[in-house]
Amino acid sequence: MSNKVITLSPSGQNVPVVDGDTVLMSLERGGYALPNNCRAGACGECKVRVLEGQFDQGFVMDMALSQEERKQGFGLMCMAKPLSERLVIEWGSADASPKLFPPREAMPFVVVEKIQRTPRICEFQLLPLGAPLRFWPGQYVAITAPKPGATPRHYSLANAPRQDGSLTLHISRVDGGLTSNWLHEEVGIGEGLSLSGPYGSFIGDPKAETPVLCLAAGSGLAPLLSLTEAALKRGYRKPVTLLFSARREEDFYAKGRLVYWSRMHRNFGWKLTLTGEEKPGLLHGRIPGLLPRLFPDLSAHSVFMAGSTEFTEDCLSAVRALGVQESLLHHERFISQRIT
Ligand code: FES
Numbered sequence: 048m049s050n051k052v053i054t055l056s057p058s059g060q061n062v063p064v065v066d067g068d069t070v071l072m073s074l075e076r077g078g079y080a081l082p083n084n085c086r087a088g089a090c091g092e093c094k095v096r097v098l099e100g101q102f103d104q105g106f107v108m109d110m111a112l113s114q115e116e117r118k119q120g121f122g123l124m125c126m127a128k129p130l131s132e133r134l135v136i137e138w139g140s141a142d143a144s145p146k147l148f149p150p151r152e153a154m155p156f157v158v159v160e161k162i163q164r165t166p167r168i169c170e171f172q173l174l175p176l177g178a179p180l181r182f183w184p185g186q187y188v189a190i191t192a193p194k195p196g197a198t199p200r201h202y203s204l205a206n207a208p209r210q211d212g213s214l215t216l217h218i219s220r221v222d223g224g225l226t227s228n229w230l231h232e233e234v235g236i237g238e239g240l241s242l243s244g245p246y247g248s249f250i251g252d253p254k255a256e257t258p259v260l261c262l263a264a265g266s267g268l269a270p271l272l273s274l275t276e277a278a279l280k281r282g283y284r285k286p287v288t289l290l291f292s293a294r295r296e297e298d299f300y301a302k303g304r305l306v307y308w309s310r311m312h313r314n315f316g317w318k319l320t321l322t323g324e325e326k327p328g329l330l331h332g333r334i335p336g337l338l339p340r341l342f343p344d345l346s347a348h349s350v351f352m353a354g355s356t357e358f359t360e361d362c363l364s365a366v367r368a369l370g371v372q373e374s375l376l377h378h379e380r381f382i383s384q385r386i387t
Pocket of ligand 1: 083086087088089090091092094123124126
């Protein structure tokens, strides 16, 4: 540790600086999720205004930080190293929570991959034709089928922000749902798709340093995949467990991803429970009924949950009975409205 600090404005929170670390590294060490992408001074994603103090900007590209922006006090925090004892940067809201990105309308994307994951869930992988969508893991986008009577339907993003701006969506087919059926039946690889967003505040608290339990059912898995990917990518060290509930084993998607994460990150584990059939080696029964045995004390856990309203309500009652703190509880209870 050095005697230098970074002060966040307007919250006034101080973050200690380790000698040799960039501002971005210090913030991440302190649990603050400053948006970033290339971490090499090339994309501009980590740009903030420095209000007070001096820093060494290091070598960054002009297209990521123009001369005009430098004059206005902006810097790229992935490469900036504090020189003065105190560096005040404009970041976060009054309580030092991350700011949400303003949503944009009708952003053009191309479908580059379409994979039927389960009998009802189809995965779409999209690449942007314009600037990448800036979003927090756990947020969602809106899509409207070009059909008379169709209204915007909301779909959670299933991946953490990536450098190429690619997005993954898991679309559940809903009986009579104009948009979900249009996506399943008519939108193929190579087609254009226009999205609006990002929306939602199911983003968790990047400062939390607790074990994490994620509970998901159906396409509620999508935002939890996004949150988990982001946490593991930024080096979250506490145990993270994902518990997924499916009716049958064929409804379980993303197994490959979960196995990969558990092999790559010793702090990540996952379990599958089936509610509609029994299989050797797998849990059986709904998550609320299993929790007291699996996690008898949740008083020190952050808990994230997403699924149908019924699933979320039942899980909420169960985790509250096991002592979860309200400030560490995050739920996406309206997902049943967002899967049509
Ligand atoms: S993260 Fe790309 S410029 Fe800093």
